[in-house]
Amino acid sequence: MKFTFKQFTVKQERSAMKVGTDGVLLGAWTSLDNQPLSILDIGAGTGIISLLLAQRSLSETIDAVELDENAYEECVDNFEASDWGDRLFCYHTSAQQFAVEIGDKYDLIVSNPPFYTDNFKSENKARNKARFTDSLSFKDLTKAVSKLLSSHGIFTLIIPFKEETNFISIASEHHLFPNKICRVKGNINSEIKRSLIEFSLINSKVSVEELILENSRHHYTEKYKNLVKDFYLKL
Numbered sequence: 001m002k003f004t005f006k007q008f009t010v011k012q013e014r015s016a017m018k019v020g021t022d023g024v025l026l027g028a029w030t031s032l033d034n035q036p037l038s039i040l041d042i043g044a045g046t047g048i049i050s051l052l053l054a055q056r057s058l059s060e061t062i063d064a065v066e067l068d069e070n071a072y073e074e075c076v077d078n079f080e081a082s083d084w085g086d087r088l089f090c091y092h093t094s095a096q097q098f099a100v101e102i103g104d105k106y107d108l109i110v111s112n113p114p115f116y117t118d119n120f121k122s123e124n125k126a127r128n129k130a131r132f133t134d135s136l137s138f139k140d141l142t143k144a145v146s147k148l149l150s151s152h153g154i155f156t157l158i159i160p161f162k163e164e165t166n167f168i169s170i171a172s173e174h175h176l177f178p179n180k181i182c183r184v185k186g187n188i189n190s191e192i193k194r195s196l197i198e199f200s201l202i203n204s205k206v207s208v209e210e211l212i213l214e215n216s217r218h219h220y221t222e223k224y225k226n227l228v229k230d231f232y233l234k235l
Contacts, residue, residue, distance in 0.1 A: 005231050007055050008082045014070035015046045021213070022158050022194065023112050027052025028227045029182060029196050029211075030156045036107030037061065040148060042095045043136060047075035047088070049110055052231060054084035063106075064090040065098045067136075095136055099144035109145050109155045113138070115163060138163075138170045145199075146174035154179070155199040164195040177203040187214045 003010045003019040012018045027049040037060050041050040044064035054062055062084070066072040072092040079088035091098060095111075114136055145155045155176060159167055161183060168178050176199040184194040196211075213224045220235070229235045 004233060005051075006233055007231075008051050008078075010046050010048055010051065010078050011074055011081075012046050014074045016068060016071060017045045019046060019048055023048045024052065024228055024231060025184065025194070025196060025211075026110060026112055026156060026158045027056075028231065030108070030110055031154065031180070031198065032057050032108070034107060034152060034154060036153070038104070038106045038150075039063070039108045039110070040106040041065070042109065042111040042141065042144065043067075043113055044075050044090055045071050045112070047078045047090065049112060050075075050088055050090075051078065051082055051084070053108075053110070054082065054088055055230070059108075060087065062088050064088070065093055065095055066090055067092075067094045095144040096140050099147045102148065104148070105150040105153070106148055107150050107153045109149055109153065111141060111145075111155075111157045113141050113157060113159070115159050138167050139173075142167075142171045142174045142176055146176060149176075149201065151201060153200065156197065158194055158196050161192040161195045164197070167197070171199055175201055177201070178206050179204055180207045180209075182209050182211050184211045184213065186212075187216070188212055 001013050003012060010019050039053055039059050039062045041064040044050055044066040047064060050062050050064045066075050072090060075090045079085055079090060149155055178197050179200050180198040182196040183192045185192050211223060212221050214220055225235050
């Protein structure tokens with residue numbers, strides 16, 4: 001089972017979480033205006049976000065951490081098969097342990113973290129680990145980011161809109177402040193589904209925007225197409 005983008009292919013047979021809109025949105029929306037020399041992807045899964053950022057940037061170092069063994073192995077395979085294998089490296093560890101052991105600082109940190117806290121887990125333990133906050137709570141994530149982020153760095157992530165206020169509150173405890181928020185809707189009439197948020201160590205006025213994915217079923221908005229056109233084959 002593979003997902004083919006314009007400049008790379010992602011194998012996803014072994015990873016619990018497959019390629020989806022959330023990861024592509026985060027990889028495409030994340031700003032590279034600070035021209036990061038080093039990037040860290042927390043909870044890499046297949047490596048899709050790291051690969052998108054490798055295509056978009058000239059960053060010398062793009063590291064990723066992935067706790068699940070099958071996902072880690074698949075991420076390594078996807079990195080090595082890409083044109084940017086010399087810049088991409090995945091660590092088989094947790095974000096918490098990585099933050100303790102690594103002394104490096106990163107100019108950009110990205111994460112599509114586990115965010116389910118409800119009690120409807122499946123029998124698939126690997127999928128549960130990827131989807132539920134048991135393995136990486138919002139508090140643990142922001143604590144790790146605060147240790148690993150450079151003084152001028154930014155941290156971006158995608159979470160359910162219903163968790164936006166809660167996550168911002170938790171992040172502030174670790175001196176991470178929102179600078180930009182993009183709220184994502186499936187169509188003009190649907191509820192807000194996701195929040196893309198950019199944090200930094202600087203407390204500034206927050207810029208808020210909205211992204212609507214479709215005008216109608218399979219008819220995408222110009223704003224969404226412009227965001228992802230460099231990646232998807234059919235856009």
